[in-house]
Amino acid sequence: MSDSYTDKELVRRIQRGDKKSFDLLVLKYQNRIIKLVSRYVRDQSDAQDIAQEAFLKAYRALPNFRGDSAFYTWLYRIAINTAKNYVVSLSRRPAEARIENSDGDQMLIEDMQQDVATPENILLADEIKRTIVDAMDELPEDLRVAITLREMDGLSYEEIAEAMDCPIGTVRSRIFRAREAIDTRLKPLLQH
Amino acid sequence: MQTNQETLSIAMDDELGSSTASVLGRVANNNNDTDTWARYHLIGDVLRDQLTELAPPNFAAKLSTQIAQEPTILAPKIRVRSWIRPVAGLAVAASVAAIVVAGVQQKFSLPDATPTTVDTSSVEFAAPKLVAIEPAGDKSELSPAENLTPAPHAPRRLNGYLVKFNEQRSSVGVPGVNPYVRIVGFETE
Amino acid sequence: MVRAHELLIALFTVLATPTVFAQHEDAVELMRNMASATEKLNYDGIFIYQREAQIDSMRIVHRGDGIVERERLISLSGPEREVVRDGTRVTCLFADDQEAMVEKTEPRNFLSLGVNEPIAQLKKSYTFTVTGRGRIAARNAILVSIQPREANRYAYELWIDEEFKLLLKSVILNLSGELLEQVQFVQITINQEIPDDLLQTEIEGSEFTWHTNSEDDNSATRVVETSGWTVNWLPSGFYMRNHKVQTMSESAVPVSHMVYSDGLAMVSVFVEQMVGDNQPLQGYSSMGAVNAFSRVSANHQITVVGEVPRSTVQQIASSVEHH
Numbered sequence: 001m002s003d004s005y006t007d008k009e010l011v012r013r014i015q016r017g018d019k020k021s022f023d024l025l026v027l028k029y030q031n032r033i034i035k036l037v038s039r040y041v042r043d044q045s046d047a048q049d050i051a052q053e054a055f056l057k058a059y060r061a062l063p064n065f066r067g068d069s070a071f072y073t074w075l076y077r078i079a080i081n082t083a084k085n086y087v088v089s090l091s092r093r094p095a096e097a098r099i100e101n102s103d104g105d106q107m108l109i110e111d112m113q114q115d116v117a118t119p120e121n122i123l124l125a126d127e128i129k130r131t132i133v134d135a136m137d138e139l140p141e142d143l144r145v146a147i148t149l150r151e152m153d154g155l156s157y158e159e160i161a162e163a164m165d166c167p168i169g170t171v172r173s174r175i176f177r178a179r180e181a182i183d184t185r186l187k188p189l190l191q192h
Numbered sequence: 193m194q195t196n197q198e199t200l201s202i203a204m205d206d207e208l209g210s211s212t213a214s215v216l217g218r219v220a221n222n223n224n225d226t227d228t229w230a231r232y233h234l235i236g237d238v239l240r241d242q243l244t245e246l247a248p249p250n251f252a253a254k255l256s257t258q259i260a261q262e263p264t265i266l267a268p269k270i271r272v273r274s275w276i277r278p279v280a281g282l283a284v285a286a287s288v289a290a291i292v293v294a295g296v297q298q299k300f301s302l303p304d305a306t307p308t309t310v311d312t313s314s315v316e317f318a319a320p321k322l323v324a325i326e327p328a329g330d331k332s333e334l335s336p337a338e339n340l341t342p343a344p345h346a347p348r349r350l351n352g353y354l355v356k357f358n359e360q361r362s363s364v365g366v367p368g369v370n371p372y373v374r375i376v377g378f379e380t381e
Numbered sequence: 382m383v384r385a386h387e388l389l390i391a392l393f394t395v396l397a398t399p400t401v402f403a404q405h406e407d408a409v410e411l412m413r414n415m416a417s418a419t420e421k422l423n424y425d426g427i428f429i430y431q432r433e434a435q436i437d438s439m440r441i442v443h444r445g446d447g448i449v450e451r452e453r454l455i456s457l458s459g460p461e462r463e464v465v466r467d468g469t470r471v472t473c474l475f476a477d478d479q480e481a482m483v484e485k486t487e488p489r490n491f492l493s494l495g496v497n498e499p500i501a502q503l504k505k506s507y508t509f510t511v512t513g514r515g516r517i518a519a520r521n522a523i524l525v526s527i528q529p530r531e532a533n534r535y536a537y538e539l540w541i542d543e544e545f546k547l548l549l550k551s552v553i554l555n556l557s558g559e560l561l562e563q564v565q566f567v568q569i570t571i572n573q574e575i576p577d578d579l580l581q582t583e584i585e586g587s588e589f590t591w592h593t594n595s596e597d598d599n600s601a602t603r604v605v606e607t608s609g610w611t612v613n614w615l616p617s618g619f620y621m622r623n624h625k626v627q628t629m630s631e632s633a634v635p636v637s638h639m640v641y642s643d644g645l646a647m648v649s650v651f652v653e654q655m656v657g658d659n660q661p662l663q664g665y666s667s668m669g670a671v672n673a674f675s676r677v678s679a680n681h682q683i684t685v686v687g688e689v690p691r692s693t694v695q696q697i698a699s700s701v702e703h704h
Binding site for chain 2: 479588589590591627636638647649651662666671673675684686687
């Protein structure tokens with residue numbers, strides 16, 4: 001994954017004392033990290049704890065982050081290590097049956113049989129997903145294509161302009177209008 | 193002040209160029225902007241089907257509270273730019289914050305560097321030279337200059353001490369002006 | 382404009398002054414007037430600050446005749462930055478870094494001597510003498526020379542505006558009479574009206590990262606008895622002003638910070654436990670009039686930083702002991 005200019009800039013700000021910029025990084029990557037560490041534990045609240053710890057570790061280790069790798073790559077590694085350590089500490093419990101998942105990492109049977117906690121979050125997650133998918137379906141095609149190329153294929157604006165045979169300014173506008181349209185339906189779900 | 197949402201959209205895609213820095217600064221410090229940032233990223237996450245396990249609503253907020261308790265990071269890199277208060281005589285000299293404003297880089301000289309004597313005043317006649325005063329105490333304790341070994345490169349820690357030293361300059365009722373010593377930009381290269 | 386023969390007369394008068402006592406009093410009186418002038422007058426000037434090979438220039442605007450004292454310092458060389466004070470509220474702006482800092486402070490002038498010390502106390506360590514006259518920034522100035530009584534600290538010279546008693550130039554000299562640092566006005570107007578817009582920054586800081594200065598000082602008010610370290614030797618006239626425990630940004634290890642002063646010069650003594658594989662500081666460094674010396678003792682790093690000669694910081698550092 002190529003390094004994001006935004007990430008670089010945010011890291012720079014954090015390294016000079018701006019804690020709020022770290023919030024932006026968390027918001028950007030929280031879902032990805034939770035999904036990542038969920039492969040290692042069954043319990044959703046454990047996944048959340050691991051993810052919190054991973055971000056915290058990342059914050060503390062930031063003074064030593066030199067930008068040799070992309071920030072997300074670095075964060076990704078921290079998250080995996082945190083998850084693995086967590087599983088190892090679990091595995092020190094006596095006499096539990098163990099199962100290996102496809103990564104070769106061990107999981108406790110107990111974990112696998114546990115229900116995922118927080119049903120409310122599941123409901124909300126479903127609703128969010130449904131809302132966004134519905135909103136996407138209702139988008140005019142040019143907006144939908146633009147945002148799909150951007151978010152799912154990771155193309156740059158320039159690449160999208162080439163793919164859609166339009167000026168970059170149009171790409172900017174389409175992506176924004178797509179987000180705006182989806183956000184109109186999303187925002188009420190998340191505001192309290 | 194709220195950021196234009198289209199600008200935010202472009203910035204998060206790394207397509208805003210050199211304005212990104214200031215936009216991010218605004219976004220981080222504005223609650224509405226931060227919420228918008230969160231939602232726009234959420235849209236991307238859903239489209240990439242990240243949503244099997246969703247971060248709970250208060251995930252970031254919880255982390256933020258914890259981060260607030262952590263020591264603030266100041267990650268020095270290669271160059272140090274600081275507002276060093278002119279110490280000494282300048283206490284007497286005043287014009288301090290100025291000195292602070294001077295933003296002199298921290299350079300530490302080796303012991304054998306001779307101070308430059310630059311007289312830019314238009315004194316019509318020379319002020320009398322300092323007459324050596326015999327110290328009251330025993331002179332033998334004073335080590336001759338040759339015995340003092342220079343430190344290797346002034347490390348960061350020394351930097352930190354200097355800053356703490358300068359911060360005391362005004363708060364302790366010692367004559368002098370406001371210190372305004374801050375380590376501001378640790379320059380990344 | 383002062384004519385040569387008038388100067389000679391002045392010189393003669395100064396040299397022929399019957400009593401040293403009278404001169405001493407003049408010098409002290411001048412310094413008192415200077416402190417008052419700095420706070421109460423309006424002025425706008427440009428000065429240079431020189432330390433070793435580096436010279437920076439700045440402008441200061443000060444209004445003392447308003448309801449609240451206000452002033453502003455502007456860097457004219459190097460990176461663009463400003464410090465603005467409005468009463469007790471101070472704002473520092475760094476344009477290149479897009480950062481700003483706000484803090485509350487005691488009302489001290491950017492340009493002031495600010496001697497809080499009773500003169501009697503200062504006289505123990507220094508003599509104050511009017512030693513001449515000069516011309517700075519096209520104004521007549523009186524030269525006050527401040528000499529240490531012992532050769533373990535620095536000497537100072539102040540040029541004070543004859544008419545309004547503002548500080549126009551100051552230097553700090555080492556034991557050989559060589560210049561270490563100086564500040565000097567090259568141009569200044571005094572006692573004029575200062576319009577509001579001159580006191581407001583032109584740096585557009587609304588998109589900056591803003592900090593307040595509260596974060597650093599959670600330990601500021603703690604006086605610590607626990608350190609178990611004593612400083613056994615200091616030049617005469619120095620006594621402790623403050624003692625606090627701080628943390629440096631690079632480490633979580635607390636540092637004991639003891640502050641000493643004789644009323645003019647200040648010295649800090651830091652004692653920090655050595656942790657892990659950190660390279661200890663050894664030896665000394667200097668920058669302008671500030672000298673630092675470090676040594677290691679009982680697994681602790683002892684560092685002395687002060688506005689005193691190298692031999693003095695070393696002597697102080699060597700005397701720091703644990704019991």
